[in-house]
Amino acid sequence: MPLYHDEDQAMLAETAEQFMAEQGGIQKQLRHWRDRNCKDGFGHELWKQFAEMGFTGILVGEDHGGLDMGHVEAGIVLEEIGRNLTPSPFLSSSVLAATALQHGSDDVKTRWLPDMVAGEKVYAVAIDEGPKHRPERIACKAEKSGNGFRLSGKKDFVVYGASAEMIVVAARTSGSDSDEDGVTLFAVPQDANGMSHDSVRLVDSSMASHITFDGVELDGDAVIGEVDGGRSVLNAMLTAGRVGAAAEGVGVARGAMDMTVDYLKQRKQFGKLIGEFQALQHRAAHLYSEVEIARAVTIKAAQLLDGESEKAELMASVAKAKVAKAAGLAVREGVQMHGGIGMTDEYDIGLYMKRDRALQEFLGDQYYHANRVAELSGY
Amino acid sequence: MSDPESFRAEVRDWLEANCPPEMRQPVRDEEDVYWGGRNASFKNDAQKAWFEACRDKGYTVPEWPKEYGGAGLTPAEGKILRQEMASIGARPPLSSFGIWMLGPALLHFGTEGQKRRFLNEIARGEIRWCQGYSEPGSGSDLVSMQTYGEDKGDHWIVNGQKIWTSYADEADWIFCLVRTDKQNKYQGITFMLFDMANEGVSTKPIKLISGNSPFCETFMDDVKVPKSYGEDIPGYVGEINRGWDVAKYLLGHEREMISATGGGDRASSLGAATSRQGELDPVLRAEMAMFDVDALSFTAMSEKFMDELKVNKGHPAQPNMLKYAGTELNKRRHELLMAAGGSRALEWESEETSGGKTARSWLRTKANSIEGGTSEVMLNVISKRILDLPGA
Numbered sequence: 149m150p151l152y153h154d155e156d157q158a159m160l161a162e163t164a165e166q167f168m169a170e171q172g173g174i175q176k177q178l179r180h181w182r183d184r185n186c187k188d189g190f191g192h193e194l195w196k197q198f199a200e201m202g203f204t205g206i207l208v209g210e211d212h213g214g215l216d217m218g219h220v221e222a223g224i225v226l227e228e229i230g231r232n233l234t235p236s237p238f239l240s241s242s243v244l245a246a247t248a249l250q251h252g253s254d255d256v257k258t259r260w261l262p263d264m265v266a267g268e269k270v271y272a273v274a275i276d277e278g279p280k281h282r283p284e285r286i287a288c289k290a291e292k293s294g295n296g297f298r299l300s301g302k303k304d305f306v307v308y309g310a311s312a313e314m315i316v317v318a319a320r321t322s323g324s325d326s327d328e329d330g331v332t333l334f335a336v337p338q339d340a341n342g343m344s345h346d347s348v349r350l351v352d353s354s355m356a357s358h359i360t361f362d363g364v365e366l367d368g369d370a371v372i373g374e375v376d377g378g379r380s381v382l383n384a385m386l387t388a389g390r391v392g393a394a395a396e397g398v399g400v401a402r403g404a405m406d407m408t409v410d411y412l413k414q415r416k417q418f419g420k421l422i423g424e425f426q427a428l429q430h431r432a433a434h435l436y437s438e439v440e441i442a443r444a445v446t447i448k449a450a451q452l453l454d455g456e457s458e459k460a461e462l463m464a465s466v467a468k469a470k471v472a473k474a475a476g477l478a479v480r481e482g483v484q485m486h487g488g489i490g491m492t493d494e495y496d497i498g499l500y501m502k503r504d505r506a507l508q509e510f511l512g513d514q515y516y517h518a519n520r521v522a523e524l525s526g527y
Numbered sequence: 528m529s530d531p532e533s534f535r536a537e538v539r540d541w542l543e544a545n546c547p548p549e550m551r552q553p554v555r556d557e558e559d560v561y562w563g564g565r566n567a568s569f570k571n572d573a574q575k576a577w578f579e580a581c582r583d584k585g586y587t588v589p590e591w592p593k594e595y596g597g598a599g600l601t602p603a604e605g606k607i608l609r610q611e612m613a614s615i616g617a618r619p620p621l622s623s624f625g626i627w628m629l630g631p632a633l634l635h636f637g638t639e640g641q642k643r644r645f646l647n648e649i650a651r652g653e654i655r656w657c658q659g660y661s662e663p664g665s666g667s668d669l670v671s672m673q674t675y676g677e678d679k680g681d682h683w684i685v686n687g688q689k690i691w692t693s694y695a696d697e698a699d700w701i702f703c704l705v706r707t708d709k710q711n712k713y714q715g716i717t718f719m720l721f722d723m724a725n726e727g728v729s730t731k732p733i734k735l736i737s738g739n740s741p742f743c744e745t746f747m748d749d750v751k752v753p754k755s756y757g758e759d760i761p762g763y764v765g766e767i768n769r770g771w772d773v774a775k776y777l778l779g780h781e782r783e784m785i786s787a788t789g790g791g792d793r794a795s796s797l798g799a800a801t802s803r804q805g806e807l808d809p810v811l812r813a814e815m816a817m818f819d820v821d822a823l824s825f826t827a828m829s830e831k832f833m834d835e836l837k838v839n840k841g842h843p844a845q846p847n848m849l850k851y852a853g854t855e856l857n858k859r860r861h862e863l864l865m866a867a868g869g870s871r872a873l874e875w876e877s878e879e880t881s882g883g884k885t886a887r888s889w890l891r892t893k894a895n896s897i898e899g900g901t902s903e904v905m906l907n908v909i910s911k912r913i914l915d916l917p918g919a
Contacts, residue, residue, distance in 0.1 A: 150834040150835075150837075150838070151827065151830045151831040151834045151835075152831060152834055152835055152840060409914050409916070412916060412917075413915075413916065413917060420918075421917045421918070423916040423917045423918075424916070424917050424918035426907075426910075429906065429907070429910035429914075429916050430903070430906040430907075430910070432910060432914055432916065433848075433851075433905075433906040433907075433909035433910045433913075433914060434851075434906065436848065436909055436913060436914060437848045437851060437852045437909070438852075440828065440848060441821075441824050441825055441827075441828040441852060442824065444824070444827040444828040444830075444831040445823065445824035445827040445828070447827075447831070448827035448830070448831075462823075463823070463827075466819075466820050466823045466824060467824070469817075469820040470820050470821065470824040473817075473820070473821075514817075514820075515813075517820070518813065518816040518817050518819075518820050519813075519816060521816055521819050521820055521823070522798050522812060522815065522816040522819065525796035525798060525799045525819060526796070526799045526802075527796070527798045527799050527801075527802035527807065527812065527815070
């Protein structure tokens with residue numbers, strides 16, 4: 149498969165680009181909800197529009213109302229989300245939760261997928277326990293109780309958790325905290341008794357929950373996949389999410405870079421456009437190289453994932469780490485090259501820096517993933 | 528094109544019958560590379576047999592037309608041949624600047640007569656060429672070059688000095704940029720072709736920080752260069768005073784080639800390879816991991832670039848970006864190899880290090896971001912042609 153978008157994908161990219169610029173722009177969405185101190189942190193109406201466009205069901209099979217497309221296509225939408233800093237539960241619902249649910253029984257799929265595809269519901273995922281992403285260790289417990297389970301423990305960084313009608317929770321059903329086996333995924337409904345949210349606003353204006361499960365009673369049919377065999381579903385979900393987060397990061401990087409390069413062509417100092425200074429030209433050119441390379445490896449990872457290649461997991465980590473490096477550079481250079489105005493809230497470049505920071509942490513930062521690349525490569 | 532799978536089977540059979548086992552070993556040293564030319568000698572019978580089989584089949588330059596010594600393969604067939612050669616580890620039968628540089632220039636700018644003579648000589652490994660571009664005072668600013676050819680009617684008298692002429696001391700002919708109009712900077716250069724055996728041509732090898740090198744200085748002292756070598760065979764490529772067009776075309780071609788191959792062996796993990804020789808310090812391991820992230824990402828970029836090139840997608844100035852990123856990456860790779868190697872890697876002459884290979888390679892890579900356009904020039908080109916920054 150050639151490493152670029154085919155005709156259908158190029159068309160989707162054009163559609164997504166236009167749609168997101170018109171409906172998902174910074175003024176219309178991010179600033180709008182932020183300035184109103186919206187507790188959701190995103191617009192439900194836009195989520196409906198995502199559904200009308202078919203985006204919500206990109207990774208969902210046709211049986212459940214989806215488009216049955218792949219991660220390259222999801223990445224196309226995410227890149228536009230990133231470029232416009234569009235607050236959206238797309239990554240959590242339509243990539244992460246959708247991937248987990250696809251591994252569930254027909255009942256699980258039928259119960260949850262169509263509503264999400266229709267834009268009626270949004271879902272979240274609860275993986276992290278503590279401030280850093282360490283999915284190898286799952287301590288949150290689900291003990292057998294009657295025909296179901298009783299869930300106890302804490303989860304952190306559950307993005308848009310308080311707004312989610314259902315949360316996919318990774319919990320331990322046997323063994324000790326760091327065991328590979330003994331993990332089970334549950335679909336926990338919003339109204340579950342004993343679940344409490346401490347919802348906080350993050351640096352990028354998105355909302356995330358610290359969740360406490362205090363003996364939450366779950367039916368057996370809340371299980372997604374196999375009891376004790378959830379690690380493979382969790383891994384599939386994480387790989388999909390990381391490739392998706394990388395694609396969004398590419399969008400953030402490109403948005404920040406485009407804004408900065410434009411600024412270099414407008415801003416005058418010392419009687420010259422600052423873009424005439426070679427000191428800035430070379431930094432901009434270096435940034436361009438890094439962002440292009442990050443984009444290439446992200447598309448590569450998505451293609452490998454769609455092709456069910458055994459290399460997909462490694463390349464997902466490579467992409468997540470590379471994008472973190474490139475996008476980090478893009479936003480730092482962006483603020484610096486904008487000078488004083490780059491520090492003002494009125495100007496958008498700082499919003500890219502904030503979003504990048506949150507996205508860096510989500511599903512593992514560059515240090516986590518570089519280490520993972522080393523481990524998967526055998527050192 | 529023939530059916531791809533039957534062509535592949537045909538190629539496989541041919542390689543099986545014609546590529547000796549010795550020629551399926553990795554190239555170890557300079558002697559393993561066959562460059563051709565008047566004074567060429569083969570290292571062994573296997574090298575000779577492999578070269579001659581390829582020459583007779585047109586496989587020294589598979590995609591050149593048959594009448595010019597190639598096999599007339601389509602790009603798709605060429606790719607299959609390369610894949611099959613790679614899968615058995617076959618060495619290139621013939622290496623030469625004629626194949627890589629002059630050939631493409633002649634295919635694009637040459638007359639029919641030039642193609643018939645010079646391309647065939649290149650394809651058959653009869654004439655070994657070298658490239659006369661840089662001068663002591665003209666590196667990145669190549670167009671400022673001063674080597675001058677005085678017009679004497681049917682010939683020029685050339686005086687001047689070239690530098691970084693690879694293998695000039697072993698080459699038979701040179702393709703050389705010579706100023707033929709001092710008033711006109713860009714449109715005053717001619718792309719000349721002449722015999723290194725001509726009176727007045729002399730060469731001197733250059734020793735590098737890495738040791739001996741193929742690079743030479745080439746001196747031209749009243750060298751007579753004919754304007755014609757026979758009917759339809761001009762002694763220059765393109766038009767008189769328009770050699771800069773040819774040079775620019777070739778520089779682009781060269782960067783594309785470096786883009787496709789640059790960065791060294793990136794498919795394998797550097798951290799995995801070095802950790803086999805001993806435990807890496809934790810911070811070095813971390814740097815290796817970050818390097819592997821960048822290297823694997825760059826591999827994807829190269830793949831994307833090559834895929835887009837085939838269908839004319841992608842920005843035409845993109846090779847400059849790949850050249851920049853790939854060569855900087857390769858330098859980093861060798862810094863890490865030195866760090867992992869410790870004091871053993873410092874050895875300059877020992878047998879265990881094959882004559883200081885690690886250290887010499889490390890030093891040699893410092894030229895990667897200088898030769899073929901410096902990293903700084905690449906960044907200038909990206910600023911101007913891709914980012915469209917003002918005054919760049």
